[in-house]
Amino acid sequence: AAAHAFYTQTLGFETLMAMPEANLFIVQSAGTPGLGLLLEPSNNPVAEAYRRGVYEQGLPAIVFGSADVRADYDRLTAAGVVFQSEPAEGPAGLAAVFDDTFGNYVQLHQD
Known part of the structure; x- marks a missing residue:
């Protein structure tokens, strides 16, 4: 829910789909229909290791x-x-x- 708030309230994205009970949201840039960004927590250790590695490299x-x-x-x-x-x-x-x-x-x- 915090990522959803950041991407919508701070960055100005629009909510395309919301499943707050699962902490899953799809947002899109205003004026870009058909292209969504999935915001959800990851429990996948491989995906999390990749994300962390990319982040640590800046x-x-x-x-x-x-x-x-x-x-x-x-x-x-x-x-x-x-x-x-x-x-x-x-x-x-x-x-x-x-x-x-x-x-x-x-x-x-x-x-």
Whole structure:
């Protein structure tokens, strides 16, 4: 339920499906029908080891496209989201990575 609140209230996703009794939610980005993000606890030791390894390496588990990474960075920082660093230009475009506080790094990317 906490991840659902973060992804909807802080990041602005919409709830596509909710099964709070199972702590299972599917959210989607506004304006992106047909593409959902499953939020649920994992009891699978292999999946958890992978997630933990990706997190410990500081790698994003998911990348979201952004029309304006700097504006999103400012808005989310003001909402208390912790970024690894300020937005930076790279070979693929402008990017910023934040911690969703549920064991995942999320990258915002702008071409």
